[in-house]
Amino acid sequence: MEWRDVYADRMDLIGDTAVIELLKLAERPDVLSFAGGLPDDATFPMEAMKEVAVQVFETHGSMSLQYGPTAGYTALREWIAGRMGPVEGVTATADDIIVTTGGIEAMDLIAKMLLNPGDVIVVEAPTYLTAFSVFRCYDVDFVAVDIDDEGMRVDLLEAQLSELERRGKRAKLIYTMPTFQNPGGVTMPLERRRKLVELADRYNIPILEDHAYAELYFEHAPPPSLKALNPDGVLFVSTFSKIFGPGIRLGWIAAPPPVIAQLCQAKLGSDQCSSTLGQRIVYEYGRQGLMDSQIVLSRALYQAKRDVTLDALAEHAPPGLAWTRPDGGFYVWLTAPEGIDSTAMLAWAVEHEKVAYVAGPSFYTDGRGANQFRLCYSFLDQSLIGEGISRVCRSVAHHVERRHRDRIGV
Amino acid sequence: MEWRDVYADRMDLIGDTAVIELLKLAERPDVLSFAGGLPDDATFPMEAMKEVAVQVFETHGSMSLQYGPTAGYTALREWIAGRMGPVEGVTATADDIIVTTGGIEAMDLIAKMLLNPGDVIVVEAPTYLTAFSVFRCYDVDFVAVDIDDEGMRVDLLEAQLSELERRGKRAKLIYTMPTFQNPGGVTMPLERRRKLVELADRYNIPILEDHAYAELYFEHAPPPSLKALNPDGVLFVSTFSKIFGPGIRLGWIAAPPPVIAQLCQAKLGSDQCSSTLGQRIVYEYGRQGLMDSQIVLSRALYQAKRDVTLDALAEHAPPGLAWTRPDGGFYVWLTAPEGIDSTAMLAWAVEHEKVAYVAGPSFYTDGRGANQFRLCYSFLDQSLIGEGISRVCRSVAHHVERRHRDRIGV
Numbered sequence A, B: 001m002e003w004r005d006v007y008a009d010r011m012d013l014i015g016d017t018a019v020i021e022l023l024k025l026a027e028r029p030d031v032l033s034f035a036g037g038l039p040d041d042a043t044f045p046m047e048a049m050k051e052v053a054v055q056v057f058e059t060h061g062s063m064s065l066q067y068g069p070t071a072g073y074t075a076l077r078e079w080i081a082g083r084m085g086p087v088e089g090v091t092a093t094a095d096d097i098i099v100t101t102g103g104i105e106a107m108d109l110i111a112k113m114l115l116n117p118g119d120v121i122v123v124e125a126p127t128y129l130t131a132f133s134v135f136r137c138y139d140v141d142f143v144a145v146d147i148d149d150e151g152m153r154v155d156l157l158e159a160q161l162s163e164l165e166r167r168g169k170r171a172k173l174i175y176t177m178p179t180f181q182n183p184g185g186v187t188m189p190l191e192r193r194r195k196l197v198e199l200a201d202r203y204n205i206p207i208l209e210d211h212a213y214a215e216l217y218f219e220h221a222p223p224p225s226l227k228a229l230n231p232d233g234v235l236f237v238s239t240f241s242k243i244f245g246p247g248i249r250l251g252w253i254a255a256p257p258p259v260i261a262q263l264c265q266a267k268l269g270s271d272q273c274s275s276t277l278g279q280r281i282v283y284e285y286g287r288q289g290l291m292d293s294q295i296v297l298s299r300a301l302y303q304a305k306r307d308v309t310l311d312a313l314a315e316h317a318p319p320g321l322a323w324t325r326p327d328g329g330f331y332v333w334l335t336a337p338e339g340i341d342s343t344a345m346l347a348w349a350v351e352h353e354k355v356a357y358v359a360g361p362s363f364y365t366d367g368r369g370a371n372q373f374r375l376c377y378s379f380l381d382q383s384l385i386g387e388g389i390s391r392v393c394r395s396v397a398h399h400v401e402r403r404h405r406d407r408i409g410v
Helices: A020-024 A044-062 A074-088 A101-115 A129-138 A154-168 A191-204 A258-270 A276-287 A290-316 A342-353 A382-410 B016-024 B044-064 B074-087 B100-114 B129-138 B154-166 B190-203 B257-268 B276-287 B290-316 B342-353 B380-409
Strands: A097-100 A120-125 A141-148 A171-176 A207-210 A232-239 A251-254 A330-334 A373-377 B096-101 B120-125 B142-150 B170-176 B207-211 B234-239 B251-256 B331-335 B372-375
Touching: A044 A276, A044 B044, A074 A097, A074 A251, A074 A276, A074 B380, A097 A258, A101 A129, A101 A171, A101 A207, A101 A232, A101 A251, A101 A258, A120 A129, A120 A154, A129 B257, A141 A154, A154 A171, A171 A191, A191 A207, A191 B380, A232 A276, A258 B129, A276 A290, A276 B276, A290 A382, A342 A373, A373 B016, A373 B234, B044 B276, B074 B096, B074 B251, B074 B276, B096 B100, B096 B257, B100 B129, B100 B170, B100 B207, B100 B251, B100 B257, B120 B129, B120 B154, B142 B154, B154 B170, B154 B190, B190 B207, B234 B380, B276 B290, B290 B331, B290 B380, B342 B372, B342 B380
Parallel strands: A120 A141, A120 A171, A171 A207, A207 A232, B120 B142, B120 B170, B170 B207, B207 B234
Antiparallel strands: A097 A251, A232 A251, A330 A373, B096 B251, B234 B251, B331 B372
């Protein structure tokens, strides 16, 4: 077989292996890694999870190994819907919920449902890098809207939508993570959320609200979700990856019931249904209140890690290095002085300082972000974060210094 | 939101809910159903599965809840590869394997990797109906090649490929289930398999070999897989749905390593990785030999059910009803006299005889199969199969009789 002759065109669009290569670097055991966005294993109460799994085998029996409905295990859908009231301020029933194979499948099903080749999709700049792996498969055009410390700049979005309209085009989807954004670590305040949903509604553009980290807040609960502000126009995506465990590969979409029916059609040809066993474990675990208590402990753990991270940055950062201050979630977004190349710096940092992160350009559609990078503080052992941050800061200082020498021609 | 204004064009291609409606009919508790292709729950040894799950929690610890590699849990990939030698006659290592979220995701990843809009894909006529849910998303043109009692008619395929070539087109993929075909119940003999792989190789067309039922043989093991006959040109897809349990949602693709790398890129944007917990349970279960003993018992159970089914058909079938005689798998394919409409007959059979099946047209690209239908004997309790078959036969006899009356104008 001449395999190269048969691949679909979309494989050229998703063939960027740079991220995979960088993440491999970061997996070297001698490297302190702020790269992957993994939850801390310590947040998985293994004994409780095992007991629930045993209960599922004993009480659900063979149903836990049989096919399940495409929309998901009904009792789990009811439990998710019921919880969206108190947690999100969203009124929902099981009919508003489809269970997915993690947040990525949720995004893929939405893309499959909405996106024709050449369609325009709005993303934040920077945005969640794996979202590119999803959306690029659909051969879409990206409109990237900058974030600031309050999330997506809705004023810029408005200008972009208006400009698109002048050109006779319309965006098909707005992808946003308004709460504890990945990679920005920033959160959109209520007033801007209102403006965003009003704007999307005016242009009849669905919003994909990525809610992955929103329950992992620190001092204060975040503002209401976009879904709470406009239940009909928002496709709310969340995941059990950060509040239970990613290995279970389960998430969900909340959307109006006719949209759920379309998503089920899309899911039939994606994986037919999500793991029945996983769904029943998550249901029993959640029903017994164990997820809520896990979340309380996770918040405290990640807040402590965030604090160590910010304290270490304040202590070690060289002049000219700026960073965001997350109120929840996993990420700090750093901006080094202009001229610093975070990709080249990463190779140096792994080699000379045994520390890793993800370089900025991976989070942009257009190669920007050369002097930016993401630190994920959720996974690294808390006792190592301070040392890791000092290594990052030394790497930046070294490159700032080198650049200075280059400039003055030493 | 005006949702109807925003759906992608592909939703028109996959929006056929006829199958879903019919399957709902078949779920009525008073109906004996030969409709869904479900394994018998009795083939899941729940106690052993529970013990293995406990072992996974106790020995694999938090790794069983954390993210895993996109290609799959390495030890599982090694185990799958190692087993393909003795079971399939295929030499493979972990590098040849990607673990998928069931057989459907396996097919979807292959479609994503290969198919541009307007590409031609060869399918069997009739073929697995959920394959349409996968392939139609990619806006492809189907070439349907009839089966006979020895599977896909390779002589017709050759004529079709030659005709395509004359028109300057080339098929991008041949989808076939050579062993215990769904819905045909037929198996391709070795000589025809050789011709098929030679033909595909000559035209440089990858074969997607769907191996879902091949381990569930009765008297004799089936001929070697297509993969064994041409390791480089065949994308071998199998699933744990029928040999472990479908609720675990795990399957795999065996393909050359550079192709596996492409499939991993596609999977990143589909669901990132398959269930880590599920993969570790399947690995431990398989490693301990439990899957192999489960398969031995499953073969005996399904063979007994097949025998009851064929005996009952021989006893009750009205004149003019023909059927296939499967050597393994779950399905018998029936052909009633011309003029019988199996879709209309299904509504009548559910109502008057409390029995269900899947009508023929769902298995064709072009609406053929009006007088055909599929019986799945795997799920119904063995003690009810005889009664179910007699109800099916009465339904056919009633419709043959009615058609006869219509014809002679009574």
